[in-house]
Amino acid sequence: MASPGSFSRLRTKLMFIYLLILTILCICEAQKLNQTSIVFFLQDIASTAPNATVVPVIGIKGKDWSFNSFGTIFAVDDPITETPNRSSNEVGRAQGILVTSALDGSNVSVLLSIVFTNKEYGGSTLELHGVSRQNERFKEVSVVSGTGSFRFARGFAVFETIYYERSISYSIVRCTIRLLES
Numbered sequence: 436m437a438s439p440g441s442f443s444r445l446r447t448k449l450m451f452i453y454l455l456i457l458t459i460l461c462i463c464e465a466q467k468l469n470q471t472s473i474v475f476f477l478q479d480i481a482s483t484a485p486n487a488t489v490v491p492v493i494g495i496k497g498k499d500w501s502f503n504s505f506g507t508i509f510a511v512d513d514p515i516t517e518t519p520n521r522s523s524n525e526v527g528r529a530q531g532i533l534v535t536s537a538l539d540g541s542n543v544s545v546l547l548s549i550v551f552t553n554k555e556y557g558g559s560t561l562e563l564h565g566v567s568r569q570n571e572r573f574k575e576v577s578v579v580s581g582t583g584s585f586r587f588a589r590g591f592a593v594f595e596t597i598y599y600e601r602s603i604s605y606s607i608v609r610c611t612i613r614l615l616e617s
């Protein structure tokens with residue numbers, strides 16, 4: 436016959452094993468989460484022309500309102516296309532603000548909503564937030580959340596400028612988004 440003491444020890448042991456199995460199951464479940472990649476292209480005109488899609492709205496008095504000038508705030512509404520070609524299908528818009536946030540002008544804070552309008556994700560959004568190191572080839576920011584199909588989204592976005600036409604301040608920016616599926 437087991438004494439009450441050994442019975443309670445056995446119960447504690449069983450409880451411990453049960454918790455251990457639960458923990459392992461949770462870790463396995465988390466690792467099984469699939470990653471999804473979404474790639475699209477921002478069509479960006481950062482000029483003073485009427486067709487501009489990135490426009491400085493305020494900056495430090497007496498200084499240039501530019502990407503290299505600390506304190507400049509831009510409003511953004513870039514069309515997003517399926518391929519680099521400007522005439523390709525519009526997938527949505529990249530809307531938000533950019534702020535030159537490093538004193539030396541090297542970093543820009545990005546607050547962008549990817550507002551999808553296409554068939555697949557129309558009505559859903561992704562929220563991008565982070566610091567963009569302007570002078571680097573790849574600029575990584577976080578995906579902090581989303582709505583619609585992207586509720587509870589988490590991941591990151593990488594921007595790379597793949598085409599630039601200086602005379603009209605036109606650039607095509609590839610955006611690759613990696614998300615964990617929940």
Ligand SMILES: *[C@@H]1O[C@H](CO)[C@@H](O)[C@H](O)[C@H]1NC(C)=O
Pocket residue numbers: 467468469616
């Ligand atoms: C991950 O993808 C595989 C294959 O597409 C699928 O069978 C599986 O259910 C997915 N897992 C999750 C957690 O979505």
Ligand SMILES: *[C@@H]1O[C@H](CO)[C@@H](O)[C@H](O)[C@H]1NC(C)=O
Pocket residue numbers: 480484485486487603605
């Ligand atoms: C924007 O408009 C200007 C003229 O105002 C034009 O020269 C330029 O090509 C346009 N930019 C693009 C990317 O179409």
Ligand SMILES: *[C@@H]1O[C@H](CO)[C@@H](O)[C@H](O)[C@H]1NC(C)=O
Pocket residue numbers: 520521522523
């Ligand atoms: C871009 O797309 C348009 C319309 O689909 C097409 O006529 C044009 O040739 C394409 N341009 C390039 C460079 O592929």
Ligand SMILES: *[C@@H]1O[C@H](CO)[C@@H](O)[C@H](O)[C@H]1NC(C)=O
Pocket residue numbers: 537538539541542566568
């Ligand atoms: C720019 O941001 C990066 C982090 O992304 C940081 O390491 C770097 O120090 C920043 N540069 C300046 C001048 O603030």
